[in-house]
Amino acid sequence: MSHLLVRLPLxxxxxxxxxxxxxxxxxRRLVALGLFDAFRDATGDLCFPPSQLAAAxxxxxxxxxxxxNYASLGLVADLLDRIAELxxxxxxxxxxxxxxxxx
Amino acid sequence: xxxxxFYDILGVPRTAxxxxxxxxxxxxxxxxHPDVNKDPEAEDRFKEVSEAYDVLxxxxxxxxxxxxxxDFRQVPEGVxxxxxARTGAGAGTGGRAGWARRPAGQEVRFDTGEGIDFEELFGGxxxxxxxxxxxxxxxxxxxxxxxxxxxxxxxxYRGGHRTITLPHRGGSRPLEITIPPGVRNGQRIRLxxxxxxxxGGAKSGDLYLIARITDHPRYRVEGRxxxxxxxxxxxxxxxxxxxxxxxxxxxxxxxVPPGSSSGRRLRLRGQGMPNPRGDPGDLFAEVQIMVPRTxxxxxxxxxxxxxxxxxxxxxxxSDGRTRP
Numbered sequence: 414m415s416h417l418l419v420r421l422p423l424x425x426x427x428x429x430x431x432x433x434x435x436x437x438x439x440x441r442r443l444v445a446l447g448l449f450d451a452f453r454d455a456t457g458d459l460c461f462p463p464s465q466l467a468a469a470x471x472x473x474x475x476x477x478x479x480x481x482n483y484a485s486l487g488l489v490a491d492l493l494d495r496i497a498e499l500x501x502x503x504x505x506x507x508x509x510x511x512x513x514x515x516x
Numbered sequence: 517x518x519x520x521x522f523y524d525i526l527g528v529p530r531t532a533x534x535x536x537x538x539x540x541x542x543x544x545x546x547x548x549h550p551d552v553n554k555d556p557e558a559e560d561r562f563k564e565v566s567e568a569y570d571v572l573x574x575x576x577x578x579x580x581x582x583x584x585x586x587d588f589r590q591v592p593e594g595v596x597x598x599x600x601a602r603t604g605a606g607a608g609t610g611g612r613a614g615w616a617r618r619p620a621g622q623e624v625r626f627d628t629g630e631g632i633d634f635e636e637l638f639g640g641x642x643x644x645x646x647x648x649x650x651x652x653x654x655x656x657x658x659x660x661x662x663x664x665x666x667x668x669x670x671x672x673y674r675g676g677h678r679t680i681t682l683p684h685r686g687g688s689r690p691l692e693i694t695i696p697p698g699v700r701n702g703q704r705i706r707l708x709x710x711x712x713x714x715x716g717g718a719k720s721g722d723l724y725l726i727a728r729i730t731d732h733p734r735y736r737v738e739g740r741x742x743x744x745x746x747x748x749x750x751x752x753x754x755x756x757x758x759x760x761x762x763x764x765x766x767x768x769x770x771x772v773p774p775g776s777s778s779g780r781r782l783r784l785r786g787q788g789m790p791n792p793r794g795d796p797g798d799l800f801a802e803v804q805i806m807v808p809r810t811x812x813x814x815x816x817x818x819x820x821x822x823x824x825x826x827x828x829x830x831x832x833x834s835d836g837r838t839r840p
Contacts, residue, residue: 466657467660470656470657470658470659470721471551473656474550474656474659475549477656478545478549478562479545479549493551501702504728
C-alpha cells in the first residue's frame, strides 16, 4: 500500500494519447465508455491522473491479446479488480499467522 | 520453451482442425493472460501459447511448420520437405511424429539473402494479435506480476537481502531483493520494472512480492504484535518472578506479577515487530503454568502440605478464594 505525498500533475488529452499510443479520438470514446477516470479542467478539456496510464496498458493487453471488446473492457477490469481484492483478503484472513492457535 | 512442439503446447493432436486449435488457444490464453494470472511463470506460458497459435492458426505457416518443424521460418519457399529432411536438417519425419534435434555442430545454410530477426518476430507478437483485429494501440506496457515471498518470523523481524529466482523467457533469472525490517504478513513489496515485459519499447510492469510469514513453533504474529508462550512453575506464577523470554529480536526479561494464572497476557511494549514508519509492535507473553510430570518425595510432601493449608478453589463462583 503506498500513499502519495505530493500531488502528481494531471496529463492533458494530447499527452495522455501520446503516452499510451492511442488516438485522441479513441481516448475520448474510451472515456465515454467509462473506462478511464478522466476529469475536466477549468477550460473544460479532458485531463487524466498518471495512474490511468497503467489502466490503459491493461485495457490494451486485454483488448489485443484476449480480443475483449471496448464495451466489455470495463466489466472485465472491474471483475479482475474485485478478484484481486478478494484474494488479498483471503490471504490475510484464511489462516492464522504463526501456526495453529495455542490459546 | 523453445523446444516444445506447438501442438503439445496447445494440447491438440496434429490432426486438429482450426476450430479445435482456436478453442484450445482461447482457453489457455484466458488462463495464462498476464492480467488474469499474476504468476511470473504465466507470462512465459502465455507467450508460448500465443506463438503456437500464431503459427498453427494460419494454414500456410501451419503447413510449413508441419513440414519443416521449428525451423520453418528459416526454410525458403519452394523447398521440398523430403529434400530438406535428407540434408539432415533435423526436420526428418515430415512432422507427424515430431522431429529430432539437429546433431551438435551440424549447420544447414540457405543462401536466401533473407535475414529473420526472431526477436522482432517475437516482440511483435503481441502487436500481431491486435494487428489482425485492426490495431490502433501503440507500444504495450508489461503487466504487473505477483509472487509469494515466504519468510520466517526472524527474517521478517530483521529484514535483509535475499536472492530469489524468477522465471524468464523459458529459463530463470536471479533477482537480489531487499526485505525491509518489520515486514508484515501479506505486505506487498514493489519491485519497479521487474514484472512482465513491455512490447514495442514500452516499459515493463512491476513485480509485487507478497510477504508470507511462515508458521513458527514459538511465535504467533498478529499485525506487528508478537505472541509467545511463557511457561512458569506454580511457585513463579503464585509468588511472582522475573524470567527470560525469547523474542525474534533476542532475549528479553519479563516481570511476572504475583498471582498470575494461565492465560494472563503480559505486554512488553515495543518488543514486537519493528516499524520503519512508526511505533514498533508489542510482545505478548502468555502465562502457561507447568507442573512436573513426576514429583520427588519431598515435593509431594510439600504440595500436600500446601493443599492442606490453602483455601484456594479455582472452580468456585467467586474469585476462587474460599475460607478454610
